[in-house]
Amino acid sequence: MTGPSEESAPGHPEPTESAQPSELFSEDRTDSAPHPAASGFEAEPTQVVQPQYPQQGQYPQQQPAPPLPQPSQGQQYQQPYDQNLPPLQPQPPQAPPQQAAQYPPQQQYAPPPQQQQAVPGLPQPQGRHALPDELATASLVKPQKRKPQSGWRKALYVGTGKLVNPGESPKDTRKRELIAQINQPLRGCYKIAMLSLKGGVGKTTTTTTLGSTFASLRGDRVVAVDANPDRGTLSQKIPIETTATVRHLLRDADKITRYSDVRSYTSQGGSRLEILASEQDPAVSEAFSEDDYRRTVNLLEHFYNIVLTDCGTGLMHSAMKGVLDVADALVVVSSGSVDGARSASATLDWLEAHGYGDLVKRSVAVINSVRPKGGSVDLDKLSAHFGARVRSVCRIPFDPHLEEGAEIELDRLDEDTRLALLELAATVADGFGGQQYQPIQP
Structure with missing residues (x-):
């Protein structure tokens, strides 16, 4: 009796015709395992293995790859880093990374075009963002004669x-x-001292004509103060409107609060120059002291932009120290004669010897021709002498109207005299730059 054949052996059922080989040998199918009744073994529960992920901070640090050997500038690679790789082709030398990464500040942080402003060194906006200079009068209006x-x-x-x-x-x-x-801008009050050691050289006349030139051309208030302690003649150069003097002004200083209060103590000429007269009564023996002058200037500088002081011929009287201490500019008047030039030069020597060297350097020398004919004195050499010591030298030609010694009217002066006074006033106005406002530093 023969035993059962291998095809009908228990535990090995025959596959059905519907089963495909790919399904029988697929590793992904869950039913590919033998059924527990057919295998004869007890099936074990299937364990699903969950992937284990490292916790935060437990990732192993990756070691950086070794850097490739960098050739020096101007050299080529001699041997590739990896023998299995094709040889590297030589590259042109490049700039260091720190230099290649640099950018100009204006390109790195440039604002949008609609927010850009005109900054020196940066490209200026075009089109509808054009600068106001393109709309300036000089670029739009045709120049005319x-x-x-x-x-x-x-x-x-x-x-x-x-x-x-x-x-x-x-x-x-x-x-x-x-x-x-x-007419250049002037800040505050500019104080000019008119000085001469010798009488008769035209110091008072120069004070009046210079002040009248400033007052007639500028919109500022200009006043001339007679600081001569020996009965000065400055008030005689314009029509007298009041008998008040500097003594009356100092007496009523506490009552003066506005310009109209000061105006009642001064006389005004046709050029708008105002003059504050000195004491004219010979019975008054009180001298005009340094304190009197300082009080006068401290009061006037609140209402006037230019103050001219007609000093006396003496340098040792008390008021002279106050005049020199507060002066912004000095005008030394000399005649075209030898003795007048020597007196003016001695004035500069005295100022330098008494600590006013800086005032001398920014002073202006005036050579005033008091005679109709020039004589034999070489005025060019005289101008060169003073030009080496002061800031500038100006010449005033002889004028018949000034020789009269009466009230001065600018309209009656010769054309050459008017032009010389313009040059003198412009030279003095060059010192206005020291009184200008300074830009605020950030």
């Missing part, structure tokens, strides 16, 4: 019914430039 003010040019301009305009003459151009220089 100025009207002539004098001479044959004015006659031709007026005679042709203003159809032919030859333009202004060089002298008119010079006058216009001087007037613009005189």
